[in-house]
Amino acid sequence: MLAPRRVGARNSVNREVIVSDTPDAASSRAPAATVRGEYQSGRGASAKLDTKVDSFRPRRVRPVAPVMPVLPQGEVSAKIQRFLAERRPKTPCVIVDVDIVEANYRALTEAMPQQGRTYYAVKANPAREILARLRDLGSCFDVASPGEIELCLSVGIGGDRISYGNTIKKERDIAFARSRGVRLFAADSISELQKIARAAPGSDVFVRLLWQCGGAEWPLSRKFGCSPKMAGDLLVKARDLGLNPRGVSFHVGSQQTDLTQYDQAIAEVARVFAVVEAEGITLDLVNIGGGFPARYRTDVAPIVAYGHVVEAALARHFPGRTMSLIMEPGRSMVGDAGVIAAEVVLISRKDDDDPVRWVYLDVGKFSGLAETMDEAIKYRLRTPRDGGPTGPVVLAGPTCDSADILYEKFNYELPLDLAEGDQILLLSTGAYTTTYSSVAFNGFRPLKDYCI
Numbered sequence: 331m332l333a334p335r336r337v338g339a340r341n342s343v344n345r346e347v348i349v350s351d352t353p354d355a356a357s358s359r360a361p362a363a364t365v366r367g368e369y370q371s372g373r374g375a376s377a378k379l380d381t382k383v384d385s386f387r388p389r390r391v392r393p394v395a396p397v398m399p400v401l402p403q404g405e406v407s408a409k410i411q412r413f414l415a416e417r418r419p420k421t422p423c424v425i426v427d428v429d430i431v432e433a434n435y436r437a438l439t440e441a442m443p444q445q446g447r448t449y450y451a452v453k454a455n456p457a458r459e460i461l462a463r464l465r466d467l468g469s470c471f472d473v474a475s476p477g478e479i480e481l482c483l484s485v486g487i488g489g490d491r492i493s494y495g496n497t498i499k500k501e502r503d504i505a506f507a508r509s510r511g512v513r514l515f516a517a518d519s520i521s522e523l524q525k526i527a528r529a530a531p532g533s534d535v536f537v538r539l540l541w542q543c544g545g546a547e548w549p550l551s552r553k554f555g556c557s558p559k560m561a562g563d564l565l566v567k568a569r570d571l572g573l574n575p576r577g578v579s580f581h582v583g584s585q586q587t588d589l590t591q592y593d594q595a596i597a598e599v600a601r602v603f604a605v606v607e608a609e610g611i612t613l614d615l616v617n618i619g620g621g622f623p624a625r626y627r628t629d630v631a632p633i634v635a636y637g638h639v640v641e642a643a644l645a646r647h648f649p650g651r652t653m654s655l656i657m658e659p660g661r662s663m664v665g666d667a668g669v670i671a672a673e674v675v676l677i678s679r680k681d682d683d684d685p686v687r688w689v690y691l692d693v694g695k696f697s698g699l700a701e702t703m704d705e706a707i708k709y710r711l712r713t714p715r716d717g718g719p720t721g722p723v724v725l726a727g728p729t730c731d732s733a734d735i736l737y738e739k740f741n742y743e744l745p746l747d748l749a750e751g752d753q754i755l756l757l758s759t760g761a762y763t764t765t766y767s768s769v770a771f772n773g774f775r776p777l778k779d780y781c782i
Contacts, residue, residue, distance in 0.1 A: 404625030404666040404758040406712070413782050414671060421673045421753065422693035423778040426455065426760045428463050430667035435467050438622070438659055441637030443644060446655040449493050451620055452478045454660025454761040459781035461485050472658045476503050479510055495658065497522060497538055497554055505529035516579060518556045523564060527571035535573050536617055537561045539580040541595055554581070558598055562605040569611055577615030578602050585661060585707065586621035587630060593643040600647035616644070617656040624665025624758045627708040633662065661761040668760020670698065674752045675728055686722045689744060691754060694727010694734040698763035698777040702736040712755040715745040729772045
């Protein structure tokens with residue numbers, strides 16, 4: 331059982347840290363075994379899975395400390411329930427159970443191939459309490475800016491545990507990172523390599539592939555990465571510039587529900603390796619990015635299934651070789667650990683005979699729910715009136731911006747007796763909510779967060 335953790339009372343104008351003397355206990359893990367079955371994908375289809383590969387290496391047995399109660403993925407933990415009942419915080423706010431973050435880290439570590447190393451994507455939720463807990467667990471960290479580097483350093487994370495994974499960097503920011511001990515950089519263009527060579531000579535670099543991200547609910551295609559041919563050319567150029575070319579990265583898209591994407595991407599990485607190694611360069615790093623899902627409206631495959639798919643792909647496309655493997659989880663680490671508590675501000679109709687109610691909350695697109703854009707991420711809701719008759723609703727935020735509509739096309743229904751002033755819980759909102767919250771659009775304060 332975890333020892334009680336005590337931390338300071340407040341560390342920013344809009345954040346509060348809660349002392350937790352009674353962490354939840356009794357976690358369980360699925361065994362690391364061949365996984366077979368069907369998992370419901372976010373697209374309404376089933377993803378068939380059969381990852382048995384004879385060349386799997388035996389897994390190390392890692393003792394896993396109990397950290398949280400057994401409960402369905404993405405449900406409200408007992409700690410969060412107690413906090414809401416006892417503290418009755420003003421809304422909107424997000425409450426993150428850091429013990430769940432730890433459990434998710436341990437589950438990912440167990441599931442992935444034994445040579446894998448986790449680089450937590452700081453952008454998902456940069457709360458100091460989360461970074462400190464992951465630091466103590468041995469995690470590394472993926473950053474996108476000098477600000478995130480400074481944050482990591484401020485909680486005792488050394489530069490040797492940081493990867494500068496953003497492919498769009500100012501030269502002075504690269505120099506700053508190198509001065510703080512960062513030696514691993516991403517690139518997807520010749521200009522970026524040249525900047526790294528000038529500002530951080532001799533650094534380790536990996537090149538990011540462009541990927542179409544089929545099956546992802548929050549795709550990351552087009553802006554990042556380059557073609558496989560260009561990736562090979564850039565790795566050769568990195569050597570010529572005095573850098574140390576390590577390997578290739580990709581990202582299959584956030585909230586990826588199609589497990590076959592990892593095998594397809596790793597196959598492409600292997601082809602790039604073959605081209606580059608023909609030029610006399612030995613590569614050893616495969617960075618599979620993130621994409622591991624949280625649980626929103628549809629069930630997702632457990633992380634152990636993703637681990638077996640990745641391990642099978644490495645065995646298939648790099649037979650007889652042991653690669654250095656990087657994972658960059660963000661959403662899967664913190665998404666299911668957080669719950670947003672919101673209040674119903676107004677319930678109205680656009681016509682007396684309109685069966686659809688408009689339900690306006692005190693949280694919206696500009697206060698943390700940016701991922702509802704195009705209704706991509708569909709959060710689950712809980713109300714105090716669940717269990718009775720329901721009817722269709724449009725969900726919207728409180729601001730004077732017509733874009734601040736959360737769900738209008740998707741079939742959300744809420745209880746018919748829902749009332750103004752009722753509290754609504756938005757589940758699995760620990761990722762990309764505080765970081766997407768605006769400074770003060772329309773005078774609404776940024777989303778307040780509590781780490782417990």
